[in-house]
Amino acid sequence: MGVVHSMDDGQVNRISKALQDSAKSIQGINDKFDTVDEQWKGLQDFNGKINHRVENALTSFKRLDDTINDKVTLALDSVTHATDDLTQVVQSMVLMLQEFDVGREMNQLPKAVIPLMIPLIILMIELAVANAYLGILLTRFPDVSEEYSTYLLANAGTVMMGLTVSLVWLGLYRGRLS
Numbered sequence: 001m002g003v004v005h006s007m008d009d010g011q012v013n014r015i016s017k018a019l020q021d022s023a024k025s026i027q028g029i030n031d032k033f034d035t036v037d038e039q040w041k042g043l044q045d046f047n048g049k050i051n052h053r054v055e056n057a058l059t060s061f062k063r064l065d066d067t068i069n070d071k072v073t074l075a076l077d078s079v080t081h082a083t084d085d086l087t088q089v090v091q092s093m094v095l096m097l098q099e100f101d102v103g104r105e106m107n108q109l110p111k112a113v114i115p116l117m118i119p120l121i122i123l124m125i126e127l128a129v130a131n132a133y134l135g136i137l138l139t140r141f142p143d144v145s146e147e148y149s150t151y152l153l154a155n156a157g158t159v160m161m162g163l164t165v166s167l168v169w170l171g172l173y174r175g176r177l178s
Contacts, residue, residue, distance in 0.1 A: 132156035
């Protein structure tokens with residue numbers, strides 16, 4: 001069973017060789033398509049990984065944005081509350097300063113200071129009495145009595161008279177304030 005054809009052996013060999021070369025070329029093209037297909041799959045895997053990383057980065061940026069917005073909102077609320085509180089304090093201070101009467105306070109100042117001055121006045125009275133008593137005692141010494149008795153007795157009398165005048169003035173002034 002043979003194939004009947006009108007070609008000679010040389011033509012058959014050339015066609016056979018051309019078909020073999022075509023088959024090799026087609027096989028080479030198939031190998032190149034396989035390489036391109038592998039590269040394409042690798043590129044798709046790389047693209048998937050890049051997409052995953054981009055999605056992770058976008059998620060991180062969204063979390064960062066939410067955190068910053070929360071912190072800025074919290075800081076803004078704190079500043080708003082502090083400013084409101086400061087405004088209320090300043091308004092109450094203005095009202096207090098408007099109600100403050102300097103003349104009345106100056107009239108009330110002696111009433112507030114005199115009770116604080118009473119212990120100091122008592123101390124001064126004690127010192128003055130001790131000074132006068134010491135002067136009187138020193139006049140008992142014969143040497144001191146001859147030279148300084150007049151001076152010491154005059155000093156004791158002046159101190160006692162000054163204390164008496166001061167106490168009378170203090171009593172009258174206090175009575176007038178009441």
